[in-house]
Amino acid sequence: xxxLDIKQLRKAYNETEILKGIDxxxxxxxxxxxxxxxxxxxxxxxxxxxxxxxxxxxxIVLDSTDITQLPPAKRDLAMVFQSYALYPHMSVKENxxxxxxxxxxxxxxxxxxxxxxxxxxxxGPLLERKPKDLSGGQRxxxxxxxxxxxxxKVFLFDEPxxxxxxxxxxxxxxxLAKLHKELKTTMIYxxxxxxxxxxxxxxxxxxxxxxxxxxxxxLDLYTKPANKFVAGFLGMPRMSFLDGKIVSSGTEGIxxxxxxxxxxxxxxxxxxxxxGTPVSLGVRPEHVSISDVANGHLQARLEVSxxxxxxxxxxxxxxxxxxxxxxxxxxxxxxxxxxVGLQLDLTQCHLFEKEGNRIY
Amino acid sequence: MTTLKQQKQIHAILLGTLSWTIALILFFxxxxxxxxxxxxxxxxxxxxxxxxxxxxxxNYLTINERSDYFHFAWNSVVVSFGATIAGMIIAIPAAFxxxxxxxxxxxxxxxxxxxxxMLPPVGxxxxxYLIFKDFSLLDTKTGLTIIYTLINLPxxxxxxxxxxxxxxxxxxxxxxxxxxxxxxxxxxxxIPMTKGGLASTALLSLILSWNEAFWSLNLTSxxxxxxxxLVASYSSPEGLFWxxxxxxxxxxxxxxxxxxxxxxxxxxxxxxxxxxK
Numbered sequence: 001x002x003x004l005d006i007k008q009l010r011k012a013y014n015e016t017e018i019l020k021g022i023d024x025x026x027x028x029x030x031x032x033x034x035x036x037x038x039x040x041x042x043x044x045x046x047x048x049x050x051x052x053x054x055x056x057x058x059x060i061v062l063d064s065t066d067i068t069q070l071p072p073a074k075r076d077l078a079m080v081f082q083s084y085a086l087y088p089h090m091s092v093k094e095n096x097x098x099x100x101x102x103x104x105x106x107x108x109x110x111x112x113x114x115x116x117x118x119x120x121x122x123x124g125p126l127l128e129r130k131p132k133d134l135s136g137g138q139r140x141x142x143x144x145x146x147x148x149x150x151x152x153k154v155f156l157f158d159e160p161x162x163x164x165x166x167x168x169x170x171x172x173x174x175x176l177a178k179l180h181k182e183l184k185t186t187m188i189y190x191x192x193x194x195x196x197x198x199x200x201x202x203x204x205x206x207x208x209x210x211x212x213x214x215x216x217x218x219l220d221l222y223t224k225p226a227n228k229f230v231a232g233f234l235g236m237p238r239m240s241f242l243d244g245k246i247v248s249s250g251t252e253g254i255x256x257x258x259x260x261x262x263x264x265x266x267x268x269x270x271x272x273x274x275x276g277t278p279v280s281l282g283v284r285p286e287h288v289s290i291s292d293v294a295n296g297h298l299q300a301r302l303e304v305s306x307x308x309x310x311x312x313x314x315x316x317x318x319x320x321x322x323x324x325x326x327x328x329x330x331x332x333x334x335x336x337x338x339x340v341g342l343q344l345d346l347t348q349c350h351l352f353e354k355e356g357n358r359i360y
Numbered sequence: 361m362t363t364l365k366q367q368k369q370i371h372a373i374l375l376g377t378l379s380w381t382i383a384l385i386l387f388f389x390x391x392x393x394x395x396x397x398x399x400x401x402x403x404x405x406x407x408x409x410x411x412x413x414x415x416x417x418x419n420y421l422t423i424n425e426r427s428d429y430f431h432f433a434w435n436s437v438v439v440s441f442g443a444t445i446a447g448m449i450i451a452i453p454a455a456f457x458x459x460x461x462x463x464x465x466x467x468x469x470x471x472x473x474x475x476x477x478m479l480p481p482v483g484x485x486x487x488x489y490l491i492f493k494d495f496s497l498l499d500t501k502t503g504l505t506i507i508y509t510l511i512n513l514p515x516x517x518x519x520x521x522x523x524x525x526x527x528x529x530x531x532x533x534x535x536x537x538x539x540x541x542x543x544x545x546x547x548x549x550x551i552p553m554t555k556g557g558l559a560s561t562a563l564l565s566l567i568l569s570w571n572e573a574f575w576s577l578n579l580t581s582x583x584x585x586x587x588x589x590l591v592a593s594y595s596s597p598e599g600l601f602w603x604x605x606x607x608x609x610x611x612x613x614x615x616x617x618x619x620x621x622x623x624x625x626x627x628x629x630x631x632x633x634x635x636x637k
Contacts (some may be wrong), residue, residue, distance in 0.1 A: 054532050073539035085530035089552040098548075099538035223514075 296341025
């Protein structure tokens with residue numbers, strides 16, 4: 001069992017507040033990913049859980065034990081570092097058995113555990129090698145192995161894949177997902193890569209400027225972003241935002257007048273927004289399509305197009321100078337600077353208040 | 361027109377000549393000292409200096425009669441090794457805290473420590489002499505060890521600090537999560553990882569302590585006098601005996617020269633302050 005409860009966690013360096021009151025519950029066997037832009041506090045939060053950072057206030061409770069003040073080794077956690085942090089003067093085997101040796105565990109038991117772990121991670125033939133004789137992927141596996149042998153309640157990963165090349169990263173990502181299924185342990189994973197967050201997580205915690213913006217399943221965050229920040233952060237290419245104001249709202253939906261075009265009507269449940277309220281209409285690239293100039297909800301001019309083979313990204317600009325990104329799987333040739341019409345999939349659009357909170 | 365290859369060759373020859381010239385200039389006094397030690401006193405005084413002469417061991421024999429070489433050599437060994445060990449025991453934890461728990465004052469402290477090396481030793485001779493007298497440390501190996509430890513400490517801390525700085529913090533944190541105490545972090549992870557740098561630091565301290573003369577001359581007389589004091593005793597008021605002085609100097613230099621020669625690789629690495637990995 002591993003149930004982690006974080007209550008009002010704060011961390012400040014001198015005057016600067018890095019974590020501004022984090023409340024978070026992590027369930028047993030959950031794969032939780034902390035994601036956010038650099039400097040959002042995700043690594044600090046992870047290091048606070050690990051015990052490598054002293055927190056300013058708040059509480060971290062693991063299975064009803066308050067571990068806030070415990071030293072790292074006493075917390076029953078293991079951590080995998082971005083730089084792998086292997087001991088360069090020790091062989092793979094020594095690296096993996098270091099923690100057990102320090103804990104005073106019998107030699108035979110250590111031997112057995114290291115062997116078992118090496119099998120899971122396919123490190124068997126490498127046990128006698130030094131870290132400098134290993135490839136990046138192998139080093140990462142040793143770092144993970146070093147964590148596994150300790151049989152911790154919670155695994156902490158600090159951007160473990162960011163030092164690997166693209167192909168290896170995808171492979172290791174899959175291996176990590178497999179490993180989580182196999183070990184059935186709680187894992188907390190920090191990344192700035194939203195693909196890792198979307199693919200690995202049971203639960204995504206999106207942080208920004210030391211605060212949690214939203215917690216939820218990857219799809220929840222993608223389809224129902226709590227605010228403009230979450231909406232803009234997740235998704236590649238990013239969601240486009242169009243300014244507008246409410247014309248009417250009621251049982252039949254919301255009418256929004258876009259600054260860049262005509263009125264659009266969003267089918268939605270009843271809301272009461274006063275006429276004239278400024279809003280922001282968010283639309284993902286896959287929910288816009290290019291049409292005739294005459295037929296679109298709005299008109300724009302193509303700035304750049306990127307052909308990726310399977311998809312094409314079109315970057316267009318409206319007459320009011322708002323940028324919209326369009327993702328399309330047809331290969332229609334559109335010339336730069338050509339005027340196009342844009343058709344929005346209104347059932348998939350998001351509506352945000354001017355301050356950023358989600359309306360719909 | 362010289363080709364690029366020719367240019368490179370000329371460059372290499374010039375550089376080679378220059379390094380050899382400098383090396384010879386540096387080495388010549390040592391060579392001359394050893395040479396003179398095998399001359400008779402008369403040959404040693406000859407002008408122009410005689411290059412070809414009948415070698416003699418007479419000087420070495422006289423020295424052996426007149427003074428107990430091994431007494432002084434033993435003092436040198438005890439004091440240099442003692443000061444080096446004591447220095448390492450203090451410098452490693454000091455450098456550890458400076459490298460991994462840096463505060464606002466760390467850089468200033470390091471600079472201040474180094475600045476004490478710029479102080480002319482004679483400026484503090486009086487207070488130190490008096491302290492030594494009050495604590496009965498005059499002419500004791502303990503006293504000399506203490507003073508050598510203290511004079512080498514700034515450079516040792518500074519060197520070890522630069523080696524520790526090269527070690528990623530992550531590795532120590534990994535050890536902490538693995539359950540290592542601070543002591544274990546240092547002994548099992550940090551020291552093995554920086555052993556090359558630590559060895560060159562120890563070596564430098566050893567050489568500096570061995571060669572130190574100012575304090576040994578002023579704080580010891582016979583009981584704790586190291587080899588440097590022995591050498592000085594041969595430049596006596598009765599006049600200079602070049603041959604004997606050369607012989608005793610050769611004997612004083614020989615152990616550390618051999619030691620330095622054997623460990624020169626380590627020393628070069630150490631003095632390049634971690635620039636060469």
